[in-house]
Amino acid sequence: MSTFKVLGKPARRVDAVEKVLGTARYTVDLKMPGMLVAKILRSPVPHAEIVKLDVTPALKVPGVAAAITSEDYVDHSNWGFPVKDDYMLAYQRVRYVGDPIAAVAAETEEAAEAGLKAIVLELKELPAVFDTQAALRPDAPLLHPELSQAESEPAGDSEFIEVKAKGNLSDHLIVRQGDPLAALAGCDVVIDERYSVSHQEHAYLETEAALAVPTPDGGVTVYIGDQSPFITQGNLVTTLGLPAEKVRVVQTRYIGGAFGGKSDMIYECAGQAAKLALVTGRPVKLTTSREESMIASYKRDAMVSHFRIGADRDGTIRACKVEAWADSGAYASMTPFTSWRAAIHAMGPYRYNACAVDVYGVYTNNGYSGAFRGFGNPEVTAGSEQAIDELAEKCGMDPLEFRLKNCIKLGDTLPYGQKLEESVGLEACLRRVRELSDWDRKRAEYARQPAGRERRRGIGVACFFHGCSLGAEGVDDATHIIRLGPANRFQIISGLTDYGQGSRTVFALIAAEASGLPLERFEWSAGDTDVSKDCGPTVASRSTLLGGNATRLAAERLRQQIVNAAALLLRCDAGAVQQDGETFSAGGRSVALDEIINFAREMNVPLSASARWQMPKIHWSFTEGRGVPYVAYHFGAQVAEVEVDTRTGKTRVLHIWAVHDIGRVVFPEGAKGQVIGGIAQGLGYGLLERVEFQNGYNTNPNFDTYLIPTAADMPAVTVEFVENPLSFGPYGAKNVAEPSLVPTAPAIANAIYHATGRRVRHMPANLERVLLGRDLVDSVVTYQDGVCERARCDVGGAADT
């Protein structure tokens, strides 16, 4: 650490001043002269055929400038990746409550609303299905009968996903090693349990918005707060039928949170606003209300999982068989990818002799599911880390000791055949979190609580691994440009987005470290398809690794250019130039950076460098369920201490200790903030948050009914990092943003069990589940005694039963 000039030292977020002053303008704040307001007509039912759709009456409403449907696009606005099953505006059929059908642009919001009301829409309701198990029955209503003939696009150069689309099965991802059933039969101790997690809402505070402006050449520029400007551009090119050079996507400088949620839904907003702008020849702004956002946008998939894990009597884990069903909802969106990440991580970070994992993505009429921080891993880890706890208990071992005994260590081979050669800090994380939390003492003390005590304390642990970046999903690269800008500062130009996670600060710190120049010499810019290079999507916590490496390389090249220019001024060889911050010297003479820059401007010497960095290539066999899914992994362990009021079922989390191996700490306050923020979302996932679909209707679409943690719900959080540098990470860094929420919910669930002696295998562990062991809304469901008779009820609400 001490060898770094700026990395790992206190630093200010480079874009914080505008945010604290309130001068930062987000997409929802943008306005233009002559701007029209767009509104979307959305499906009022979960599944229906569009019998009649006539928007011409809307055009007669005063103030309405345009009204469009899927007919106004190329190929009925069909888009989607990896499965092309979605539409900018519905074509022939709607598949969830909130599915967009038509769009109106008008002078005012009131006129736009009146326009929507004037649209003639006739729907013929179709049978719908609200749980994954029912959706897989042969007689289930089909959401995508047209996809029964498998159709998909290859993802990058992997053989990814031959989408099965048999019935409502959208995908099936596997991991295989040996014969787990035979191995389980030979185990001394086996646990066999079902777990479930609910749909989770991203709840980014800025709702979706897009401002589309027609350009004089017949093209369109879209200002938007998305996660991937080049994907937005690609979808616009496809559905609008315009060449790429006529479609420009400019990221708004400030984005009010994303967490995986500002992808597919916001691509649709872009497509709707852009078409209206092209039709009207005027700027068009589309903003969703909170209710509209929560109803129409995609969620974290709900999942039901079945774990069988076996061990020897001495506590050595031997084998597992995992099956899980992800509720994809109406469209595939990212579910094929989240299911793949779920499959890879389903066994947890342990050694196994034999295993089989099957994760199924299933279409239903419950909204739709897509990317959300953690991307499949929190869904399976909520189950696996409780299962491991249950297995430890059956083996008569302390759960933390049991994890230490079985966790993957440097040099181990993962069940799917990948040998881990570097940067494996899991054991160190577990040992450190044990010390920090005073685990052994509290574990023993709380086990001695009198049986009749009403407020009961417990302490639980969960550990995990999380593959860095996209892995074998596809090509994984980024290109950054650092160029001289106004005021003698250098602009870092990236196609990666900072929606609050702090990547632009990380890039500036890395540029300062690599160039030896002060941090203040660097400024950031927002993504722009006309200026930035395509860096791939801002997902999978890949910015630091990919963008950080590209920044480091570009900054090193920039430094060499500066040294070369200094050598011309100093009349010496470049090799003789010594740098001390902004001062460059040779032979007793020195020049300041500003002199060099002015000289370079006069002499037209370029001070601009770019660099591309690509992840090492790996291969995963999707048909064999073996290979190398990710080049490297983040590791971590969290301990939660809780107090459960057994009279009310209320769980108060008293403290969480989190220790994560992130390779290298670049931006300490930022990294810490990522962990605490992830823990807040994980706490919500474990205790509070559940999108309540009833017969496909989202019944809690605002913050009065969908509760996310407040300041008062949060415990004190202690964060520490293990630095286990990754050889090809920028200065050894891996990643932090996405993984931090993965172990929180199961750590809390394990602590609740320690406090009460009763397992809550179904998240969120809300009052009735903790108090009664079942849901009040559906008393038939039995969650106790290892049997979940109708786990599917937990997936889709009380729904179709």
Next chain:
Amino acid sequence: MRIQFTLNGRPTTVDAPADIPLLHLLRDYLELTGTKCGCEIGECGACSVLLDGEVVNSCLVPAPQVEGRDVVTIEGIRGPDGGPSDLQEAFIEAGAVQCGFCTPGMILAATALLAKHPQPSRPQIIEALSGNLCRCTGYQQIVDAIELTVRRRAGKEVQA
């Protein structure tokens, strides 16, 4: 209708419909977009402003109700040099800002708290922030930033 009130210390007159909330008056008629719209039902606190020194959700205040009263928005919170105040500076230093969308509301809630209780306890700070949702930070560094401000104002810690 014509509404006259004091906005960030200045007498202000604006013509606006009577049936809009203060939030829209600020954002759409006065172009003060630092006040954010997050839920429009008074749950998230992104639209917090000070009304006669009390923190309120501006989405729930009918615009005509501010007639003759004193309103402070985030644009009215500044240090002596027009830059960040000590509280705003502490938010930056403590890592209390991520996406920044909740930040104006958080700063106004903290401003109201510190005006009444210059030496609040940590539980008092947490209570004062509990009407403001943040989805990014997990709140801890926001509470830290307010404590840092309290210590500095008491002269116990000098600004770096």
